[in-house]
Amino acid sequence: MDFNTEVLKYKDDFLKDLNTLVSYESVRDESTKAENAPFGKNCRDVLDAMLDMAKRDGFETKDIDGYAGVVEYGQGEETFGVLGHLDIVPLGEGWTKDPLKVTLENGYIFGRGVMDDKGPALAGYYALKMIRDLNIPLKKRVMLITGCDEESGMECMNYYVDHAEVPQMGFVPDANFPVIYGEKGGLHVGLVSSDATVIKKLHAGSRPNIVIGKADVTVDVMSYQQEDLFKFYCATQGVKGSIKRSEDGVTLHIDGAFAHAAMPYNGVNAAVLLLNFIGEAYDDQLSKDLYFLLKDWMGKPVGIEKDGLYMSFLTMNTGIVNMENNETDILIDIRYPNDTNADEIMAKFDAACANLTSNIKA
Numbered sequence: 001m002d003f004n005t006e007v008l009k010y011k012d013d014f015l016k017d018l019n020t021l022v023s024y025e026s027v028r029d030e031s032t033k034a035e036n037a038p039f040g041k042n043c044r045d046v047l048d049a050m051l052d053m054a055k056r057d058g059f060e061t062k063d064i065d066g067y068a069g070v071v072e073y074g075q076g077e078e079t080f081g082v083l084g085h086l087d088i089v090p091l092g093e094g095w096t097k098d099p100l101k102v103t104l105e106n107g108y109i110f111g112r113g114v115m116d117d118k119g120p121a122l123a124g125y126y127a128l129k130m131i132r133d134l135n136i137p138l139k140k141r142v143m144l145i146t147g148c149d150e151e152s153g154m155e156c157m158n159y160y161v162d163h164a165e166v167p168q169m170g171f172v173p174d175a176n177f178p179v180i181y182g183e184k185g186g187l188h189v190g191l192v193s194s195d196a197t198v199i200k201k202l203h204a205g206s207r208p209n210i211v212i213g214k215a216d217v218t219v220d221v222m223s224y225q226q227e228d229l230f231k232f233y234c235a236t237q238g239v240k241g242s243i244k245r246s247e248d249g250v251t252l253h254i255d256g257a258f259a260h261a262a263m264p265y266n267g268v269n270a271a272v273l274l275l276n277f278i279g280e281a282y283d284d285q286l287s288k289d290l291y292f293l294l295k296d297w298m299g300k301p302v303g304i305e306k307d308g309l310y311m312s313f314l315t316m317n318t319g320i321v322n323m324e325n326n327e328t329d330i331l332i333d334i335r336y337p338n339d340t341n342a343d344e345i346m347a348k349f350d351a352a353c354a355n356l357t358s359n360i361k362a
Contacts, residue, residue, distance in 0.1 A: 308337025
């Protein structure tokens with residue numbers, strides 16, 4: 001068949017269905033969690049929308065208790081899987097287009113999830129639809145599997161593996177084409193401490209896989225000299241900052257730059273910058289030690305840097321920071337090549353923490 005000619009016949013329907021999927025703000029939401037909706041109402045709704053499309057077109061579907069959905073076509077014992085996901089990261093800020101609507105402009109499609117991963121998952125579905133419509137014979141039963149928790153820890157796939165049929169082979173349309181032969185290991189590292197700090201409150205980040213683009217820290221007092229230092233510090237870092245005084249104390253704000261945790265070098269972590277300033281301007285030891293551990297996206301101060309032979313370098317992103325009432329809890333997203341492993345990384349974190357003045361545990 002002439003694929004380029006055939007695929008254009010589906011363009012309008014594809015964009016209409018993609019707009020339907022994009023219209024759901026399918027971020028994991030524990031507050032609306034319910035039976036058969038383990039990741040909240042919006043994730044449940046977008047999964048229903050995907051399965052309804054398949055039912056509309058005459059495919060067999062399976063609902064894996066709200067964790068994932070399956071669209072099947074073909075017969076036989078041999079199976080081939082196409083794995084995508086329908087959940088998204090939070091919308092964020094700075095959109096010039098409606099993030100919950102498909103917008104076409106200059107050959108590009110805009111909308112949250114059109115690349116990661118609603119668009120590719122739907123492309124897999126439409127490929128299956130074309131195969132059926134053109135009566136192309138298959139040697140294997142095809143299973144299009146769409147999960148709802150890829151962005152927050154893969155709980156959807158952990159549940160699926162324990163409760164549903166796992167295809168014998170397949171591929172994942174959630175990366176760069178033509179092919180990616182492997183994926184870095186993923187590790188979330190938590191840092192905790194109960195050491196005293198001048199920081200009254202610092203809550204920043206929504207997901208570990210996003211560079212913290214904006215952050216606020218509150219302290220009790222700030223001298224005019226420290227205020228001048230903050231302005232100078234922001235200028236030297238090339239970021240915008242602001243100061244707000246209130247009855248609760250003084251709140252410092254920094255605008256960094258959001259980015260995906262797989263490429264932290266494309267972002268500017270506002271929370272890490274604030275830790276650096278507080279550590280030096282207030283001589284706050286906990287902030288100094290945290291900054292030492294977190295300042296380098298390759299993890300050099302921790303000793304975990306690794307430039308892999310096949311998968312390139314390890315990346316490290318500080319994704320969530322919670323500090324209040326002298327209780328500190330930080331979540332770090334690490335992606336590592338196959339030249340190292342999680343046990344080795346954790347051993348080096350433990351060793352690095354042991355050498356600090358502050359009592360920080362990994």
